[in-house]
Amino acid sequence: MPTSLRRLTGRLAVVVLALTAVLVGPAAAQAATPAWPTIGAGMSGANVASAQFLLRHHGQTLTVDGAFSAGTTAATQAFQSANGLTADGVVGALTWSRLVVTLDPGANNNAVRALQTALNKYGYGLTVDGAWGAGTTDAVTDFKTGRGLTGGTTVGATTWQWLLGGGGGGGLYAPIIDRSVLPRSEYDDPHHDYPAIDLPTVTGVTTYAITAGTVGYAGGGCGNGIGITADDGAYYLYCHLSSRVVAAGARVTPGQVVGYTGATGNVTGPHLHLEIRVNGANRCPQQLLLAVYDGAAVPAPSALPATGCFY
Ligand SMILES: [Zn+2]
Known part of the structure; x- marks a missing residue:
């Protein structure tokens, strides 16, 4: 390509980029602020860890492990009582509004740890050390700029709401069986023939809805099966249950009991078979x-791979 043409092509690219910025910018700024997440007993994820750090910031004593255990419920209730809120132990909009604090660069406390944990949901990979340094400033600037949020590098209530309410997952999911049932190493095992997983439990282990959704299927075909059409856009299929406690059409919330593991259907022994389907x-x-x-x-x-997990 001649130099002059190459220059022209370069200039055209700049113009196209500028036009794209003009066209995309306002749309991004107009997106609605996501709702505060609601998290409570049995749930886990980054939003739970952020809530735990914020509870510590406000003087509560509890373990920060990302799992909403009885200790987290008790600390939440204590915080709610001290702030004139209904002490239900569930962290929803009102409780988040009291938990979050306005933060600026240079801060060094547990609220910054909550902030770093929330930012990491978006892939910033920050060290969660509670010290707001250059890396945290860069992440906050990038996050706020991408959403048209004002106020410079200050993290106020609106930015918190964007951080905690968006980003997928992070508090909207619960273990499908209690974490104490199986070691972590069972959760990375490949499945035979196609993408799925078999969790080798005994019969009768309490099984929970992994996330919010509607029971779209409760029947045979894979033993006693339950299919949850989830709010996250995926379909979660549980198989071989010994019994079900929800019927088709029921709404389920993360951590709600849906049944008990078993060995029904085409199996060689008791286990919990789980599939995640996106668009079938x-x-x-x-x-x-x-x-x-x-x-x-x-x-x-939708970001999960479709290969590499079966043999
Ligand atoms: Zn299986």
Whole structure:
């Protein structure tokens, strides 16, 4: 390509980029602020860890592990009582509004740890050390700029709401069986033939809805099965249950009991078979289950791989 043409092509590219920025910018700024997440007993994820750090920031004593255990419920209730809120132990909009604090660069406390944990849901990879340095400033600037948020590098209530309410997962998911039932190493095992996972439990283990949704299927075909059409856009299929406690059409919330493990259908022994489908196609559940187990940011089901988890 001649130099003059190459220059022209370069200039055209700049013009196209500028036009794109003009066209995309206002739309991004007009997006609605996401709702505060609601988190409570049995749930896990980054938003739970952020709430735990914020409770500590306000003087509550509790473990920060990303799992909403009895200790977190008790600390939440104590915080709510001290702030004139209904002490239900559930962190919703009103409780978040009291928990979050306005932060600026240079701050060094547990609220910054909550902020760093929330930012990491968006892939910033910050060290959660509570010290707001250059890396945290860069992440906040990038996050706010991308959403048209004002106020410079200050993190106020609106930015908190964007951080905690968006990003997928992070508190909207619960373990499908109690974390004490199986070691972490069982959650990365490949499945035979196609994307799914078999969790080798005994019969009778309490099984929970992994996230909010509607029971779209409760029947045979894979033993006693339950299919949850989830609010995250995925379909979660549980198989081989010994019994079900929800019927088709029921709304379920994360951590709600849906049944008990078993050995019904075509099996050689008791286990919990789980599939995650997006637009009818199976995805590998392992990364999502491991994130829930770890209390880490849960990947969007549509971001899960479709290969590499079966033999
Ligand atoms: Zn299976």
